[in-house]
Amino acid sequence: MQAPELQTNSAKNIETGKLPELGKLMSGAEMLLECLAREGVDCFFGYPGGVTIPFYDAMVDHHIRHILVRHEENACFAAEGYSKSTGKVGVCCATSGPGATNLVTGLVDAMMDSIPIVAITGQVHSKLIGSDAFQEADTFGITRPATKHNFMVKTLAELPRIVHEAFYLAASGRPGPVLVDIPKDVFQARGHYTPVDTIHLPGYKVFTEGHAGQIRRAAQLVWEAQKPLIYAGGGIIAANASAELTEFAEISDSPAVCTLMGLGGLSSSHPNYISMPGMHGSYAANMSLTECDLLIALGVRFDDRVTGQLQSFARHARVIHVDIDPAEIGKNRIPDIPIVGDVKRVLQKLNKLVAELKPEFGDVHREARVQWWSKVRAWKEERPYDRPRAENEIKPQHLMDEIDRLSGGQAIVCSDVGQHQMWAAQLIRFNEPRLWINSGGLGSMGFGVPSAMGAQMARPDKLVFAICGDGGFQMSIPELATIASHGLPVKIIVMNNGFLGMVRQWQTLFYNNRLSAVQLDCFPDAEKLASAYGFRGRTIDKPWQLTQALQEAIDEPGPYLLNVKVTPFENVYPMVPAGGAIQDMVFGPVEPVAVA
Amino acid sequence: MLQTISILLENKPGALLRVTGLLSARGYNIESLTVARIIDPELSRMTITVDVEDRLRGQVIKQMNKLVNVLQATDLTDAPAVIREMVLLRVRCLQENRTAVLKEAEIFQARVVDSSTEGFAIEATGDPAKLDEFIAVMGSYGEIEVTRSGGVAMSLEGKKLRLQPPVQAAVPQTVF
Numbered sequence: 157m158q159a160p161e162l163q164t165n166s167a168k169n170i171e172t173g174k175l176p177e178l179g180k181l182m183s184g185a186e187m188l189l190e191c192l193a194r195e196g197v198d199c200f201f202g203y204p205g206g207v208t209i210p211f212y213d214a215m216v217d218h219h220i221r222h223i224l225v226r227h228e229e230n231a232c233f234a235a236e237g238y239s240k241s242t243g244k245v246g247v248c249c250a251t252s253g254p255g256a257t258n259l260v261t262g263l264v265d266a267m268m269d270s271i272p273i274v275a276i277t278g279q280v281h282s283k284l285i286g287s288d289a290f291q292e293a294d295t296f297g298i299t300r301p302a303t304k305h306n307f308m309v310k311t312l313a314e315l316p317r318i319v320h321e322a323f324y325l326a327a328s329g330r331p332g333p334v335l336v337d338i339p340k341d342v343f344q345a346r347g348h349y350t351p352v353d354t355i356h357l358p359g360y361k362v363f364t365e366g367h368a369g370q371i372r373r374a375a376q377l378v379w380e381a382q383k384p385l386i387y388a389g390g391g392i393i394a395a396n397a398s399a400e401l402t403e404f405a406e407i408s409d410s411p412a413v414c415t416l417m418g419l420g421g422l423s424s425s426h427p428n429y430i431s432m433p434g435m436h437g438s439y440a441a442n443m444s445l446t447e448c449d450l451l452i453a454l455g456v457r458f459d460d461r462v463t464g465q466l467q468s469f470a471r472h473a474r475v476i477h478v479d480i481d482p483a484e485i486g487k488n489r490i491p492d493i494p495i496v497g498d499v500k501r502v503l504q505k506l507n508k509l510v511a512e513l514k515p516e517f518g519d520v521h522r523e524a525r526v527q528w529w530s531k532v533r534a535w536k537e538e539r540p541y542d543r544p545r546a547e548n549e550i551k552p553q554h555l556m557d558e559i560d561r562l563s564g565g566q567a568i569v570c571s572d573v574g575q576h577q578m579w580a581a582q583l584i585r586f587n588e589p590r591l592w593i594n595s596g597g598l599g600s601m602g603f604g605v606p607s608a609m610g611a612q613m614a615r616p617d618k619l620v621f622a623i624c625g626d627g628g629f630q631m632s633i634p635e636l637a638t639i640a641s642h643g644l645p646v647k648i649i650v651m652n653n654g655f656l657g658m659v660r661q662w663q664t665l666f667y668n669n670r671l672s673a674v675q676l677d678c679f680p681d682a683e684k685l686a687s688a689y690g691f692r693g694r695t696i697d698k699p700w701q702l703t704q705a706l707q708e709a710i711d712e713p714g715p716y717l718l719n720v721k722v723t724p725f726e727n728v729y730p731m732v733p734a735g736g737a738i739q740d741m742v743f744g745p746v747e748p749v750a751v752a
Numbered sequence: 753m754l755q756t757i758s759i760l761l762e763n764k765p766g767a768l769l770r771v772t773g774l775l776s777a778r779g780y781n782i783e784s785l786t787v788a789r790i791i792d793p794e795l796s797r798m799t800i801t802v803d804v805e806d807r808l809r810g811q812v813i814k815q816m817n818k819l820v821n822v823l824q825a826t827d828l829t830d831a832p833a834v835i836r837e838m839v840l841l842r843v844r845c846l847q848e849n850r851t852a853v854l855k856e857a858e859i860f861q862a863r864v865v866d867s868s869t870e871g872f873a874i875e876a877t878g879d880p881a882k883l884d885e886f887i888a889v890m891g892s893y894g895e896i897e898v899t900r901s902g903g904v905a906m907s908l909e910g911k912k913l914r915l916q917p918p919v920q921a922a923v924p925q926t927v928f
Contacts, residue, residue, distance in 0.1 A: 296766060301773055305820045308765070320921040325820065356918040359762060359823040483814035 179349040184312045184342045185214035187349050188276070191319040192220055194351070197247050199223060199613060201231040201238070205251020206291055207278035210343035223613060223642065226634035228255050230606035232262020232333075233595075236271045237610025240593045241568055241618075243396060245326050246610065249276040253291030256298070256337070261600055263302040263333045268597025269417060270394055272331035274322050275303075282310065282339040295337045304332030312345040316352045324355055329362040330481040331394055363482065366497030366505065374452075374476045374493045375509035379517035381450030381474075382524035384410040387433070387462075390417030390596070391455015391479060391499045398589040400503035401454065402426065407511050409525060410452065411532045413441040415462055417596045418455070420586030424565055430532060431541075434462040435732045436578040439539035439741060442732070444532055445470050446739040453477045455499045458488035459597070468737035478502050539743065541582045542729060550699050552576065552651055552722045556583035558702050559621060559649065562710060567619040568593065568611050572604030572628030575657035578728045580623050602631030605648060609635060612644045619647070619710060626652040626676050633685075639715045640689040647709045650719045652679060653726070661727045665742075682719035693717035754783060755809050756835060758905050759798040759816060760823040760913070763789055767821040771798065774815055780804055784837075784902025795823070799835075799905045824913055832908040837880045838901040841887065844871040845894040853893050860886045 182190070188211065192200070199221035204212045215222050225231045228250040235246030246266075250259050256277040266273045280289045296308045305325050307318045315338070322334040378384060392401050392414075398421055405412050405428040412422050413433040422429050433441035445451070451473040456462070463469040466488060477484075477491035478499050485494040495502055544551045556579045563569070565587030571577045571594040586592045593611055595603040608622035624632070629650045639646055660674040686693025691714050696705045702720070709716040730741035761767050768787060775782055780802050787798040804812055809827060816825035828835070841862075845853050853872060857864060862876035871894065876886050880903050890896050 352921045354918040355921045358915040360820045
């Protein structure tokens with residue numbers, strides 16, 4: 157046991173000049189738990205190891221639930237699922253060395269998708285740092301580019317402040333992952349705990365309100381436009397601005413597209429909603445983007461999977477770009493009206509102004525607006541998404557249609573990465589925000605099952621699907637144990653086509669159909685696999701089994717693994733070849749194209 | 753094109769790495785970098801000269817300003833600013849050239865810091881372009897060895913420093 161350490165951060169109160177009263181004597185591990193509790197953490201995901209034993213020891217006497225995962229990467233994915241389904245900060249924990257390096261994929265994933273995560277890693281005893289000690293890794297250095305910010309705690313005195321700073325940084329501004337690396341001796345040291353009441357990060361700049369003049373100009377542009385279009389992204393979900401977005405779409409009479417990260421930002425059943433744009437977006441969404449004369453970009457980053465060839469993206473449009481991150485403004489497209497601010501606050505102000513201007517200007521372009529709407533509707537009818545059915549085999553789209561019907565736009569759907577992700581995004585409705593959880597920016601396979609675990613933990617009331625391909629599912633099999641041991645009623649649906657479908661699709665279309673390392677020819681028996689973990693599973697391959705099997709999975713009180721064998725050679729359409737203009741969509745099988 | 757960036761940042765471990773990492777992650781080569789504490793011991797001022805495509809210059813500054821440890825990053829490339837650099841130079845010269853070398857040093861207002869039978873060690877400060885000339889002139893007298901400090905820059909504009917005030921901790925920021 158270490159000698160008690162004096163709390164050096166309990167400096168004099170600036171206003172009263174008094175020394176604070178000495179707080180309760182506790183260990184670093186206990187202080188960390190106390191801080192987590194003050195931040196409202198009710199559960200977190202982790203995996204113990206040598207240097208975090210003192211932390212795990214303190215957990216024995218604490219009310220915060222720790223969920224033991226089977227791999228640290230999945231702890232971070234689960235924390236993302238927890239965060240995305242609730243809006244709260246997700247917390248994960250790993251030990252030093254391999255534990256910390258295993259977290260990295262999850263951290264980068266959260267960084268790309270702007271998910272607030274606090275990751276706690278153990279570090280070797282501070283006297284051993286730099287000595288190549290057992291399970292030592294430069295976590296601080298390795299995770300610097302993988303996080304929004306990271307900290308290494310050097311003394312017990314700074315621990316509470318750093319933990320609160322980490323939560324503040326993770327959740328405020330553009331959310332993201334923050335890592336706190338804590339040496340073993342800091343967990344073990346004892347000191348007086350004084351709650352931290354203020355934190356000061358002078359260099360951290362958050363702009364939430366938006367420039368009043370720019371917002372006014374934006375409101376004027378809205379009524380000057382003949383063909384407005386809302387392009388809403390993950391920022392709407394992160395800012396909880398769904399209600400404001402809906403109001404804006406309605407008063408400005410604009411159709412809207414929601415990106416992969418923004419699905420559910422505007423209800424999929426809302427009459428103003430078109431669908432998802434981009435590489436696998438709908439014809440109507442991509443044509444609307446190409447033809448619109450005003451693009452109202454809300455919490456989006458003009459990602460290459462949405463814009464395709466940048467020069468021809470929304471080429472006739474003036475652009476209003478609202479984002480909380482100044483570095484996103486003008487990164488890919490120079491906007492006519494840049495607005496740096498929280499999209500919720502900006503929309504509240506914009507809605508007010510747009511409504512004020514409506515009586516005067518609302519009818520100026522009435523005729524043109526009517527024509528625009530009829531054009532959008534015509535595109536929707538002209539080429540809706542393909543929903544093929546076959547008599548003797550299950551089409552992947554058929555599977556997604558059935559899940560959509562049973563969900564009714566209400567279930568949480570956690571998707572893995574690949575073809576099934578695109579079909580799910582195209583065909584399943586999301587009538588609320590925070591129902592669609594997927595790895596958008598980084599595209600991490602193996603995300604589906606652990607994120608569903610986190611979402612189900614956070615929302616026990618909700619029906620949660622994990623939709624995976626047979627590739628991604630096999631990356632997450634260890635977590636079946638976590639699901640089983642906590643009795644999480646996650647419905648794991650494997651869209652099994654026996655291939656790494658998305659890679660195969662590219663090999664087929666762009667590499668002369670020379671298939672290389674994409675066939676997954678050994679898949680475990682789902683029934684046996686599930687029963688090995690003590691829950692139910694089933695494999696189906698006929699379309700007439702589909703509805704009943706899905707219903708059975710939903711009715712099951714516990715977890716369920718449904719392996720759905722689908723048509724092996726189905727590809728996702730429409731498709732915009734990488735780097736192409738988004739209006740140049742391919743709608744069906746084409747002659748393979750060789751890539752030089 | 754070379755971009756000169758002045759950065760006011762917190763004097764904390766890892767802060768330098770965050771700035772340079774941001775550049776190296778994008779494949780930019782740092783031509784020179786100087787950093788030292790300012791009056792407030794908790795802060796440092798850094799001057800970086802880096803080769804960045806013109807259209808990305810604004811983006812680099814925005815990304816730097818996003819770093820939590822960075823209080824302010826300013827592009828001084830086209831802004832009113834003074835940039836000075838120091839060079840330490842050893843020149844090996846023939847006996848008959850010694851006076852000429854000293855004369856040249858005087859022209860560039862350089863100081864001789866060491867003298868030996870082989871030649872001189874000279875210290876010069878000034879505008880980086882001027883130092884290029886100085887080095888070229890000295891090189892013409894014989895073999896030289898050079899250490900340059902990299903530019904230190906100071907903006908001549910009164911740019912307001914906007915800092916975030918303290919915030920309350922553990923407010924449920926997390927539950928929106």
